[in-house]
Amino acid sequence: MPGSAYDFTVTSIDEEQVPLSKFKGKVLLIVNVASNCGFTPQYTELVELQSTYGARGFEVLAFPCNQFGKQENGTAEEIKAFAASKGANFPLFAKIKVNGGEAEPLYKWLKSEKGGFLVDGIKWNFTKFLVDREGQVVGRYGPTTKPNAIASDIEKALGAAQ
Secondary structure, three states: OOHHHHHHHEEEEEOOOEEHHHHHOOOOEEEEEOOOOOOOOOOHHHHHHHHHHHHHHHEEEEEEEEEOOOOOOOOOOOOOOHHHHEEEEEEEEEOOOOOOOOHHHHHHHHHHOOEEEOOOOOOOOOOOOEEEOOOEEEEOOOOOOOHHHHHHHHHHHOOOOO
């Protein structure tokens, strides 16, 4: 089993392999997103968090997912256009599954590190995982927790030694 989030390689929305080690030393907020969800307005707060904390070593990583109510059923190009319309200033990755046997390995690891309401399942879109500068999961937040509500936890993680 990998020891940190930095041990994974994921696929970008443009189908390029991205080793998460490129974010080593940064605080990450990993979010499963959807374009047609009641929680989609959270994109605005994700953009705000990236703008506020990006220069201090913070990065939002957005993973589109169509497992909940088929609310992310667009193509990669449609997803990119939607994210751009929301001002997304953070990396967008290829559409993934977060639950089940075909779940993205990164998400299997995240869930094993920080169980939630369903313990080893993701309940809905916009579930958020906060990862510290060492690549360890330090927080898990459900869809109803707005991104700005975890700003103090981000501050705490950013305050850790670099």
